[in-house]
Amino acid sequence: MIRRQPIETKINHERWLVSYADFITLLFAFFVVMYSVSQVNETKYRTLSETLGNAFSSSAKKTNKNRSPDTTEAEVAPLKQIEQQLEQALSGVLATGEVTLNGNQNWVEIVIDANSFFSSGQATPSDEARTVLNKVADIISPFDNAVAVGGHTDDTPINNAQFKNNWELSSARAVTVVNLLAFAGVSPERMSAVGYGEYRPIADNQTPEGRSANRRVVLRVARDRADIPKVIAPNAIPQSETPATPANPEPVVNPGPAEEQPETVEPVRLKNGGLLFTSDPDRARNNR
Template sequence: MRKQRRNFDEEHEEHIDESWLIPYADILTLLLALFIVLFASSTVDKSKYESIMEAFKSELTGTKIENKDSGLSIKPSDKESDEKTDQQEQATVPVVEEAQSKEEIELEQLKQQLTKYIEDNNLQAVITLQDTKRGVEISLKDVILFDPGKADLKAISFKTLDVLVGLSKTVTNPISIEGHTDNVPIKNSKYQSNWELSSARAVSVLHFFESKSIAKERLQFVGYGEYQPLFPNDTKEHKQANRRVNIVILRKG
């Protein structure tokens, strides 16, 4: 009985040595950390690489990394994001400014040429010019274009319109042709109101421009009738000023 118990104690005292598991687990952990570092470092820049090396050093030595955002994080820092945004803005803004500057230079040249033509031909009484937010606005009084109550262009208007067409071809901007009247009711069976008359006059000018090879997609028209007067319709002079067709070289922006 005592011999059997001794054999049992000897067998009980024998056990498998598991001390090898500790270094094996350490090796696996280090290998995993190495592969993560290699993967992460393939997508980072120099500063990020240095941070990763710090993390790797910490993993091997057990030292603490002071900045919780450094190391293996692939999220770019705020500074990096700001630098990239600034670079993108700097690359985009000059292109936009250059395009805008080119358009403004062309419109300024167009305005100078129009001003010279008006002055050289003493047309200040019937043609006015403005540079507005919309664009370069050329306003022609109806007396230079039409007979009273009609929308057919007078032959004497062709020379002036030819010049305006030629200058309009120096730019590629859209062109809006806008008809206006005074508040005197139309006494013509062909047009039911000043809206129809102002629209018909704008269309006549538009067709003239189109016949001179101005691209159709650049052209548009509108008839305002009596509802956008320059002056109160209280005098003959004011009514004459309100009867007009505006040719507006529109800004693209």
């Protein structure tokens, strides 16, 4: 028998070159793509950017034109800006001391001398008071800062035909200032009025000068927007949740107490052959 010669297989020690060549090809392709991406056509990019900018700006202008003035929300002005404008507008009364201007990081305070702007024991403002408050309103009306007005008096008792005590007088003067500001264009939703009577003095009521300093109306412009809560009646039911009432409701009949059903009696045969008639046959069987 002739034996077949085995075929010698040559071992290729250079097969790693195939994988290496594939890796180099992929790496080359990667850098080619990265280079092509980095080369942006500046002219086309600038054209696209301008087109998008014009489109968005035109749509924003259309939205602002279609928006009614009532829906435009006013801005909150910085206190420093308001204080500087008030100093310029009220320079005359500030020099005479009829109005004092103070401020800090939370509010700007306008102290109005009630002796100059109101008659003794009265809440009717003078012409000078109207002029000053109109200037104040022109400055603060474009903005949405909260405004609080407080009336103060001295401790001299008062009891005339209009006011029974200093509480009523101080409150009436504060309300008068609020009404004048609202009439001049300040939004009523951002204002509040309160009367303190003689209970928050800034000077000694034992002297005429101290009593004169305590008779004042203080107007404070806050740095924040007025917080206006929405009040909902506690018993109010939304219309969508109101249960529908049928046109012809059927009368409700009281069924009354349920009638007791008579117990069913069943015969049970006993071990001795007899019959037992009972309403609880299981119990009878267990007791046989």
